[in-house]
Amino acid sequence: MEHLIEKASEVVDLTYNILNIEKTDRRNNEQVQIRAAIGKALSAYMKPAHVGKAMGKDRTTVIHYNKQHDGNLKTWRGYAEKYDVAKDVARASMDEATRSYKVMLIDGRIREYQHRINELELQKHSLI
Numbered sequence: 001m002e003h004l005i006e007k008a009s010e011v012v013d014l015t016y017n018i019l020n021i022e023k024t025d026r027r028n029n030e031q032v033q034i035r036a037a038i039g040k041a042l043s044a045y046m047k048p049a050h051v052g053k054a055m056g057k058d059r060t061t062v063i064h065y066n067k068q069h070d071g072n073l074k075t076w077r078g079y080a081e082k083y084d085v086a087k088d089v090a091r092a093s094m095d096e097a098t099r100s101y102k103v104m105l106i107d108g109r110i111r112e113y114q115h116r117i118n119e120l121e122l123q124k125h126s127l128i
Contacts, residue, residue, distance in 0.1 A: 001050065007097040008042050008054035014093070015041075015086045033079045034086070036072060039065035041086035045094040 015038050016023045024031055035055065039062045042051040048062035055062070072079045 001101070004046060004094075004097055004101055005050055005054045007093055008046060008051065008090075011042060011086075011090050011093045012038055012055055015082075015089045018085055018089065019082060029076075029078065033072075033076065033082050036065040036068065037079060037083040037086040038090075040069045040083060041090040042094070044087075045090065045098050 013023070016034065019034060021030060021034055035057070039051055039055060039057070042054065043062060043066050046054075047059075048066070049059040051057075051062045052059040069083075073083065
């Protein structure tokens, strides 16, 4: 999971760079919008706690971003554009990363099953 969190942190930085916005902790509209947009975009790939870790925010903040998203798209001027960029950056970076992570998990399960099969084979041979 650490690899995905690192990849998500790269998404955060890249989105700021593409939009030419300095990353700060200020609470002005531009900063709040980009954080909310990135949080929502990354939520398609990870749980809020992991998104929060990648962004340096609490998971409850990410949950708030997700709950406010539809309203933000409709009424918050500038948010939709930031979200579109964040979504595209997240898709480009996270699709392959999440696939690789899932393959790694499956490979681990296969190794566990293979180990168990080997144990059962030995047990079987001891009975013959």
